[in-house]
Each structure stands twice: as C-alpha cells, then as structure tokens.
Amino acid sequence: MSNIAGKAYAMNVITPIRWYTTWLNKLIFWVALKKPSTLSGLITLSLIHYARWVIIGKNQFPHVHVDQPKEELRYSYMLFFSNFNGSWDQYVDSFTFAIPSGLDMFWKWNIRYPHSVALTPFHKYIQYNQLETAHYYSAYPLAASNDIKAAKKLKSMLIAFDQQWHDAPDEQFQKQYNTLLRGLQHDMGEMRPTPIVSMSAAQVEKRHARDLRKAKQEKVEAMEGPQHG
C-alpha cells in the first residue's frame, strides 16, 4: 500500500448510487462544469492538486473481451479520486468545515451518505468506502499544491524583472529588486523533504545504507578474522 507520494496523499472512494438517481448526480456535476463559480468553495481548499469524480452506471463497467463475465449490479457507483497535501484527517475535516453544503450536494444521492456534519459519521463513511492505493507517483514529491502555484508566480515575476532590470543602474536595480521581493513575499520559501517524501524511496535508501554498512562490517571482520584466528 502506498497512499503517500511525498507531500501528496491519494484518496480513492467508491460509493453506490441508486441507478435511477444517477442522472441527478450527473446533472449536478454538469452544472458545476458549466458554471465554474459553483466550485469557488473547492478553490478555497488550496491543499488540492487535482480531484475528480467519475460516475459508473450499473451497466457501464468496462467489458473488453467475450470471456469476461458481464457485471450484474444493482447500483451505479461514484468514484472519487483526490490528490491533496497533508493528512487524511486534515483533508476530510477541511472539506466538512469549508464546504459542507457543496460536499452534501455532490454525495447527496449516494446510498447511506450521512451528510458532512456531524464529523464522526462522515469520517466512518469515507473510511468504509475508501480504497487503498497500491502504487502512487508524484512528479514533484517535494512540493505542495501551494508551492506549485507560488512557483508559477515567482517564475513569471523573476523573468519579467530580469528582462527589464538585469543591467539597470545600481540604485534603480536595488529599488526594483526590493519591489520584486515585496511582491513575492508570500510565494518564497524553500521546500524540504518533510515529513515523509516517499515511503518507498526512504525504505530503498535505508536498505541501501544498511547493506553498505553490513558489507563494510563483513569486510572488516574478514580482515580481522585471520589475525584473531
């Protein structure tokens, strides 16, 4: 299992919907898609890299071969995939506190959805319906979603500054440089491999270091062995 890739956490949730209310869910998502202002609440959750909802009709599970048995399901299903920063609790709670009504709107028609408030039943609902990831990859495990947004702004402002003031007279350069820093004060800051960048990478490095230590020790013992013998 590997739900973590650096600062990103992979959440997968599958929940059943009555097939005859599926269209309502699809309609809600269609409106959200056509009217992005409905997602303004989601945008405030700046810890999200990417998220998606997929609705699978009860007869829409992929069927690609004659030997594959056809699914016979009573419900349609909604899959939710999210890539976010921070812990599971932080994420689930931030949804509850920031956009409870939006959350309820998306999951309202899912079977036995307890609503996002109160917190404990909602936690249990997500826990029971969550699927663990076997392999998770992030192209930028050192960065949070906010780092990526800040980096884009920093890059464009630095390039613009450089194009205009690279060879400016000293005094003017200093003045503009200070302006640049003031403009970027919320976007700077070094990124660090914390708290866990990659469980797998950490393990690989740990094992590698242990093997080296072991090999070194064996070599020393082999050299010392004949002398003691």
Add this chain to the structure above:
Amino acid sequence: MGNISGNAYALTVLAPIREGHVDERAYSSLVRDHLENWNLLPNSPMAQVPQTYLCRYFVLDDVYIESLPGASALDTYSDFLPVVPNGVRLGVLPAHDHLKSKYLVFSCNFHGDLDTYLHAMWTAISTEIKDVWGYCYGFDQVTNAEEFAAYVKKCQLPAALFFVGSNDDPLEEQLKALYLKQEFSKFAVESQGLPTALLKKKYQEFIARVAPTNLSGPSWTPGQYSLPKAQDKQQEAAL
C-alpha cells in the same frame, strides 16, 4: 468534456483482470505484487512517462456498501423499527452488490492530449506495462503503442467533474518553476544586506546559473524526492 480542464487531462481506466492463478497466487494478487514492487524501486517507472503530474494504480477487488444508517429518514426508520418483520427490515437495507471481475484501476493526471500521452507511455515503459496489464482481459492482443492506446480507451471511463487545484502547465514548466522558487528563495536570504553593487553582481551570477527561461537548463527532475547535497551544489555552481 469532463476529462479535460484547460491543458490538464484526467484519465480514469478500469481494466478487468482475468480469472486465474499462477501456483496459488491469483492474477489480481500478482498485479498487486507487481505494483507494490514498484514501490521498492529508487523511483516509480511513471517518472519516465513524459508529462505525468500525479498518478496511481490499485486493484478494485469489489464494490463496497456503507452499512451504517445514513441521514435519510428511511435509513434510521428501517434500522430502528424492531416490530417490523426481519425480512421486511432487511429488504430495505442496501442491497449486496459484488463485482464478477476484479479491475486494475489507473487514475492519472497529465498535461496534454490522451493519444500523445499513451504513445509516450508505451515508448517509455512498455515492459512495466506488460508486467502489470498483461493479466487483464484482451491485453494479449496489445503489441504496440497504437494498440495500447486503443485498449486503454476501451477501458476508459469519463470523469463527471475534473478539478485542477494547482495548474495545467507542461510538467517541464512546473518543475523549472519549483527549481527557481527553491533557488531564488535561498538567494534572497543569502544576499540580504549586501551592498547594491555586490548584490547586482551576485544576482547576475545567480541568473546565469539558474537560466530561468531555459527549460532544458538546471531544473528539478520528474519524481525527484531529495535535494542535491551541498557538495553537489558547489560542483553545479563551479560548472
């Protein structure tokens, strides 16, 4: 289309895994083993696939039904009415659904269009793809990038809603920006209080080193999970 938001694409694939086993291991368990073995490599094979932002794989064994009462009046009513015969009470509880096949789920966020991405994916890691997807129905017919793209599309499910919380720039742009953020933040701290002439000189050296507009110049690499050590930085600066 729900799969696309700006230049970002949300690919969702459910590939049905064949029934069968090798020795006493079911194919679905072997798929899972392969995926978990990727976790033991120094980096994911997906780091080699151009334009991949974030992606995940898992095996969907079955569907799940939450069993606690939900928030609708009927849920609570049906669960707490002891006078109702058991058969009636159970009848209104959620039905039991089970999948007939297990599915390999691949969920990926990337930059660009689907065909280009899938072709590049096959070119970069066809061996690893075959290791994992080889247990899926119909995958024995896949021998090249074209067929791989066609197969994935057959197993693809459309996203009802795709939300991009960061940005949809090409991966090289994103990695370069992160590299610049890291380096410029350090530079700003280290050059605090320098006399103006020296600051400008140091700044010009800094720009020459980091080459902000050159995407093939110094940058972060896809999947990079550690920062270069101090001596590496000195070597890089000396170049």
